Amino acid sequence: MYPLLLLITLGLAPTVAFASNQDASGALTSAGEIDLPALLEIQAGKVLRRLRDDPDARASELASAIQAARIEQAAKQAALLDTPEIQRAIAQARLRILTEALRKYEVRTQRPPMEAIDALALDLYEAYPEQYALPRRIRIAHISRFTNPEDPQETPTMMSDLFERMKGGEDFGVLAKAYSQAPNAQDGGGVKEWLIQPRDMSEQPPFIQQAFELQVLGQVTEPFESGTGWHIVMLEEETSGEPIPYETVKRGIHADLIADYQTRRFDEMMKALRPTEDLTELSDHFKQLVIERMERLSAGGNASTAAD
Template sequence: MLKRLIGCFVLLILFSFPVRAEKSPVIAKVGPYTLTRDDFQKELENNAQLKALLTLKPDMKKVLVERWVEVTLLGLAGRDAGLEKDPAVRKEIEEQTRMILARHYYEKRILQGLKVSEKEAQEYYLSHRKDYRIPERIKARHILIRIPEGGDKKAEEEALSRAREIRKKLLSGADFAELARRYSEDPGTKDRGGDLGTFSRGQMIPEFEEAVFRLKVGQISSPIRTRFGYHIVQVEAKIPAQIPPYARIKKRVIQDLLEVKKEKRLSALLMELKKKYSVEVHPENLP
């Protein structure tokens, strides 16, 4: 816990300023450093996990302030001990500084002013409609009769016989969900009456999927053999492939276009910077 809390406030400590007149109320002071309410709130806004923790345990705020004081004291002592001159410490400080400068420069050059107009979003949707296509889906239930791992031919024949008997009951009008609760050996769906929910191609094992997608709505399948055993399946609905209207996925379209704009800006910026600064890469030296 202490390590996590220190991590949350390390940037505040590294970049605190000496005590000065503050409009924001002061929470704590240590030597030349100060922690204000604005500092504290800003750190919370940038750390969703910490913010959620404090929502559940408000008293942890006092613990965070105590850790800020403790780490600031240790930081002051380390500075007075001349640790800033230690090559290993100096390298770590430079690494942190590089990461912080990169983040702020990225925010300034890439994110600042980045937006998508309604017209741009609609045009992007129209030119990328196929990317939002939802494939054909099936809603189905199943009853699984397992074959024991390493089971012999007799065990397989017995499982197949049980599956056929259950299918006869279904064809005679028995309720599928009720029989699934009674006979299915799939613990994940048994209590839901065998409900598999909706799924599209590529989400189930091939031999199961191939057989199920050939079924008509309401049809009871013959026993389908997979590595799990024998399945009896009933398709409850088939949902044709579709492309959602713009209004339904507007937020997703806007977010996708924002990502495209970010990538374009970043690519152009990196090309510009590679011309300005020397870059060498030696992948052959990777361990």
């Protein structure tokens, strides 16, 4: 049997995350807790049986194992494995693998009561209707003119004059046909497509921001600059706030609630694994280890100097 360390090197040991209930029951201690090394061994046995029965998988894993062995041999010859930085990195990698395996195992096995999830999901749907509604949609018309590079004030002056004429009662469509330089000018500046309001307006261009600030049908913006020209926008039609049926969004709400529950359960488990005893003695012990380490380094340096 391959050693467990080799399976971890091959990236196979984390399959513990997908352990079956039967595997988990086989790795229970007398106290009813999961014995993670035992669970890894069970999963390793499954991997080995797959390698035994699948020649292509066996060849691929064997090539990976050979490469891993050669890398480790080269690292030993270069004395890299004795380097503190390498030792720390290996320890941290092992911890990450085991933590992620444990997290996935917890996520798979810890399921909240679905009756409670159903009730909470419906409460959220009713309490925050704006989160479960279709976004606002609008149809607009606009008058747009390019900025005259030879006379930059010409276009904003003309647009201001058009805005005042609209306030005086002149028809937006008639003015659009006469003065707009946009391709839809002959349609009275109307845009056939619906614009859907983005959730985050802060990163939208000025044209979109100005359009969605309009709240009343027939309302127009003041002239504003965007891109290479100036614009006046009018709100022609809108639909907003239509609720999405609960059955349509229920699955997504459930998934969010379950993920939040599992994350909190894992955080609680990791908190329980932290040491709770008095750390004073451990701190003193650590200081002593540092002193001994420095003494060995000092002795090694003196011996090297003497040898020179």
